[in-house]
Amino acid sequence: MDEKQKQQLWTKMKEAVIKGDNQAAVELAKEAIQLKLDLTETIEKGFVPGIRRVGQLWEEGEYFLPELISSAECMKQAMAVLQPELTKNKDSLETKARIVIGTVEGDIHDIGKNLVSSMLQANGFEIIDLGADVKLEKFIATAQEKKADFICLSALLTTTMTGQQRLIEMLKEQRLREKFKVVVGGAPVTAQWAESIGADGYGENALAAVRIIEQLTRQRREK
Amino acid sequence: MKPTQRPKLEILSPELAHQIIDEAFLLLERQGVFVENEEALELLRSGGAQVQSNGRQVCFPRRLVEESLHQAPAEIILYDQSGSRAYLVGQDEVHFNPGSAAVTILDWPRQEQRKPLTQDVVRFVCLADKLPALHFQSTGLIASDVPEEIADSYRLYLALIFSSKPVVTGTFREASFQVMKEMLEVVRGGTSSLREKPLAIFDACPSPPLKWSRLTAQSLIDSARLGIPSEIISMGMTGATSPVTLAGTLVQHVAENLSGLVIAQLAQPGAPVIFGGSPSSFDMRQGTTPMGAIETMMIDSAYAQIGKQLNLPTHAYMGLSDAKTIDAQAGLESGIGAVLAALSGINVVSGPGMLDFESCQSLEKLLIDHEICQMAYRLIEGISQRDEPLALDLFAGIRPDYQFLTMEHTRRWYREEHLFLQLVDRSTYGDWLQAGKKTLAARAHEEVEKLLREAEPCLQDEIKLKELQRIMLHEAKKFGLTSLPAFPERLD
Numbered sequence: 001m002d003e004k005q006k007q008q009l010w011t012k013m014k015e016a017v018i019k020g021d022n023q024a025a026v027e028l029a030k031e032a033i034q035l036k037l038d039l040t041e042t043i044e045k046g047f048v049p050g051i052r053r054v055g056q057l058w059e060e061g062e063y064f065l066p067e068l069i070s071s072a073e074c075m076k077q078a079m080a081v082l083q084p085e086l087t088k089n090k091d092s093l094e095t096k097a098r099i100v101i102g103t104v105e106g107d108i109h110d111i112g113k114n115l116v117s118s119m120l121q122a123n124g125f126e127i128i129d130l131g132a133d134v135k136l137e138k139f140i141a142t143a144q145e146k147k148a149d150f151i152c153l154s155a156l157l158t159t160t161m162t163g164q165q166r167l168i169e170m171l172k173e174q175r176l177r178e179k180f181k182v183v184v185g186g187a188p189v190t191a192q193w194a195e196s197i198g199a200d201g202y203g204e205n206a207l208a209a210v211r212i213i214e215q216l217t218r219q220r221r222e223k
Numbered sequence: 224m225k226p227t228q229r230p231k232l233e234i235l236s237p238e239l240a241h242q243i244i245d246e247a248f249l250l251l252e253r254q255g256v257f258v259e260n261e262e263a264l265e266l267l268r269s270g271g272a273q274v275q276s277n278g279r280q281v282c283f284p285r286r287l288v289e290e291s292l293h294q295a296p297a298e299i300i301l302y303d304q305s306g307s308r309a310y311l312v313g314q315d316e317v318h319f320n321p322g323s324a325a326v327t328i329l330d331w332p333r334q335e336q337r338k339p340l341t342q343d344v345v346r347f348v349c350l351a352d353k354l355p356a357l358h359f360q361s362t363g364l365i366a367s368d369v370p371e372e373i374a375d376s377y378r379l380y381l382a383l384i385f386s387s388k389p390v391v392t393g394t395f396r397e398a399s400f401q402v403m404k405e406m407l408e409v410v411r412g413g414t415s416s417l418r419e420k421p422l423a424i425f426d427a428c429p430s431p432p433l434k435w436s437r438l439t440a441q442s443l444i445d446s447a448r449l450g451i452p453s454e455i456i457s458m459g460m461t462g463a464t465s466p467v468t469l470a471g472t473l474v475q476h477v478a479e480n481l482s483g484l485v486i487a488q489l490a491q492p493g494a495p496v497i498f499g500g501s502p503s504s505f506d507m508r509q510g511t512t513p514m515g516a517i518e519t520m521m522i523d524s525a526y527a528q529i530g531k532q533l534n535l536p537t538h539a540y541m542g543l544s545d546a547k548t549i550d551a552q553a554g555l556e557s558g559i560g561a562v563l564a565a566l567s568g569i570n571v572v573s574g575p576g577m578l579d580f581e582s583c584q585s586l587e588k589l590l591i592d593h594e595i596c597q598m599a600y601r602l603i604e605g606i607s608q609r610d611e612p613l614a615l616d617l618f619a620g621i622r623p624d625y626q627f628l629t630m631e632h633t634r635r636w637y638r639e640e641h642l643f644l645q646l647v648d649r650s651t652y653g654d655w656l657q658a659g660k661k662t663l664a665a666r667a668h669e670e671v672e673k674l675l676r677e678a679e680p681c682l683q684d685e686i687k688l689k690e691l692q693r694i695m696l697h698e699a700k701k702f703g704l705t706s707l708p709a710f711p712e713r714l715d
Contacts, residue, residue, distance in 0.1 A: 061508075064507035064508055065463075065507045065508070065510060066462065066507060108430060108436065111463055111464065111510070112510060115510065158326040158327075158582075159326075159365075159371050159374065159395065162371070187511070187580075188326070188582070205509075205510065
């Protein structure tokens with residue numbers, strides 16, 4: 001396959017993600033495997049530019065949540081096809097960071113958390129999603145077991161928001177605070193709250209969450 | 224004399240309303256709902272519902288739903304604490320009450336939202352008690368100076384001491400039901416008196432789409448057995464937790480409400496249940512749930528129409544706003560909502576005072592909304608025929624300098640035909656300047672302080688008061704409090 005054909009394939013991949021066309025994205029991913037293309041390059045130059053463009057369209061006010069979440073889902077499905085091949089070839093795609101995410105105990109709301117989780121995954125983070133109503137102990141145990149870099153906590157109720165605070169206190173008590181970056185979010189959560197409980201970051205929406213986590217990941221590497 | 228026509232809104236065509244109901248029945252029959260409560264599952268199983276092999280998903284045969292609809296009362300009568308004033312919840316009667324369970328209060332002097340303290344809750348309850356167009360009290364604010372575990376029972380405790388009106392409330396924890404029930408029984412004087420003369424409505428919220436959690440299903444069952452009216456609060460968010468089309472969301476809404484109705488009727492045939500909700504249009508940009516969106520209000524009006532068609536009392540969260548402070552948005556959204564609710568004949572309308580997506584209460588806004596409520600009530604009184612003929616006699620003997628101001632007829636009718644509001648500004652520009660160019664919110668703040676200067680506990684019965692305090696303290700001690708926060712000495 002010559003360079004021009006590759007370019008065409010990448011353009012199709014980008015467009016599939018922008019349109020949120022799962023079927024096309026999955027087929028294109030399979031095609032890349034059949035053609036024995038360099039899959040890391042395929043992801044970097046085909047799919048990733050698609051999700052970046054989606055982010056831009058959101059920022060410009062062109063895209064709304066249904067488009068945003070469909071594109072993230074599309075990205076996930078393409079990655080699900082490519083990931084086993086990458087593993088088989090021992091060709092690991094560099095994950096930016098490993099993240100344990102969930103909605104804190106007592107809170108069954110998970111739409112916001114799912115949005116953040118999808119966007120992070122679409123942007124190349126490894127996600128361990130514990131779901132909703134998750135015991136604080138479980139966040140910590142999973143993060144330790146999986147050697148995670150981040151713990152992300154969602155809370156949609158002011159009554160459960162305090163769980164975010166408690167988790168940070170628990171990390172301190174167990175002398176684990178320095179091991180994980182803690183990022184919080186959810187409807188009642190504010191930057192002030194995040195600061196007052198000593199969280200490392202706060203995302204007011206899914207894209208802001210991606211931005212802050214990317215920034216924190218860079219800082220971590222630079223150290 | 225011709226009968227007065229009550230202005231009325233019926234937003235759905237009979238054909239569309241019929242289809243929504245029919246699809247809701249089919250949805251219950253085919254997909255059913257998820258029930259995470261063993262007792263409810265057992266009731267449903269023995270009632271003839273099919274529990275699927277996953278043990279959680281329950282399909283409702285049409286016959287079962289129809290039977291429950293047949294058993295449920297079309298009207299509920301609530302009584303105030305004295306037991307003498309009755310409120311009919313049914314037909315096209317409209318009862319406004321403050322929007323409930325706010326987690327912040329808009330502190331007007333500081334111009335910011337903050338956590339409410341006991342003192343704020345007491346002030347709020349006292350103010351709502353004084354406003355005649357708010358027929359019911361609600362547990363509108365959640366005090367932050369007591370442990371979370373008693374947040375639900377503590378707000379009812381304060382409402383029962385500082386107001387005599389019926390209360391719209393609900394549990395946050397399963398265990399709180401018992402405590403809240405005991406307090407209601409103390410005030411009413413026993414279980415059977417409470418059943419005879421209900422004093423409170425308990426909200427029970429299914430989780431959209433189509434799920435009853437353990438807590439809410441339990442509240443439904445426990446309330447049904449005690450004759451405490453349950454208000455079913457379905458709350459789909461269009462395009463997020465329910466279909467994006469308004470009609471599609473209505474199908475889910477009706478199915479969720481009916482499933483709750485069945486659970487309540489199986490627990491106690493004839494149990495009082497209110498067809499209610501807090502659905503919302505989902506903002507596809509912000510991911511928020513605007514209660515002031517016109518589509519939210521259209522869904523409310525439509526499900527209420529269906530609730531009436533099913534012969535059930537109705538409820539909605541209307542007359543509230545998503546604004547963060549008392550501005551034009553706060554007024555316009557609350558005004559449109561209250562008027563549409565009244566025109567739709569919704570029986571229990573929760574909303575006045577609320578801001579910021581059901582999360583913030585404001586005493587000043589409550590007072591402003593109280594004027595809106597009065598206007599809404601006036602609207603649905605309609606235009607009556609007072610005289611026969613209507614006006615011809617009044618023009619007899621007309622001259623060039625003729626006027627109506629000094630006419631006996633004017634004195635006879637002006638107070639009945641026209642509403643006199645306290646806060647809205649109808650002065651001349653000059654007078655307004657001279658009075659200090661005050662905005663509506665600023666005038667409301669002054670009026671709040673004035674009204675609260677004279678407020679005091681409503682519950683005068685020392686024995687009942689002591690008993691309530693004993694129950695509350697006993698509960699509070701379980702969660703580490705040694706004493707309850709003191710009541711404020713002064714309210715202003």
